[in-house]
Amino acid sequence: MTDLINKIYFDKIRWILAHLKELDVSSDEIVVILAIVVLNEEKLEVNIESIANLTPLTSKQVDDAITLLAAKRYLEIKVCAGEVSFSIDQIFELKKQVNNDVVDLFKIFEEEFSRLLTQNELVRLNEWISEYDRDVIIESLRNASIMQKLNFNYINRILENSKNE
Structure with missing residues (x-):
């Protein structure tokens, strides 16, 4: 992918x-990303x-957006x-990495359950992905699995308990 994004014909914008x-990303963050691409x-x-100067944002808004983008690891600032x-x-x-992690998580569940997940289970797993690490x-x-209670309701209770701790 790195080779692809460095090619001239790859339109980043x-x-x-x-x-x-x-x-x-927020609207300020996207404006900063696009400005960085252009510059x-x-x-x-x-x-x-x-x-x-290139955008309608103030210096403070740009600085805040840069901080958030760096925290999300979308932006890397290098000094050389x-x-x-x-x-x-x-x-x-x-x-690409996030998508691979999600696919891996689905595979882990399917292997543990020794079957394909149902549509409802996939929806619930997606909800967990957005809520839990x-x-x-x-x-x-x-x-x-250790408790031999392989069902989504039980796993959900474990997750809720871990959230409350």
Whole structure:
């Protein structure tokens, strides 16, 4: 994927716009991401002021968005030879990783249950994925398996109990 995103013919802006719903970013964050793409493609200096000048955002809004994007690991800020560079290439890699983690989680459940999951179970698992950490979900599955109570209601109670602790 890294090779693909570094090719000239890969339209980062179009890809980002096509995957907006999946990225879970605010409007300020998306404006900053798109500004970084434009500034990098034009080989212009990327900093808070240059982004603020290019967009309707204030320097404070840009700084806040950069902080959130870095926390989400969508933005990497590198300092090399005294120069600061902003890279959003992680957006493309992270999305692939998140999708792989979800697919792996489905496979883990299907292997543990020794069958394909039903539609209702898939929906419930998706709800858990949005609410709980992947490792907590797997640990709850393992606990249910150890107790020989492999059903989604039991796993749900384990998850709810872990949330309350």
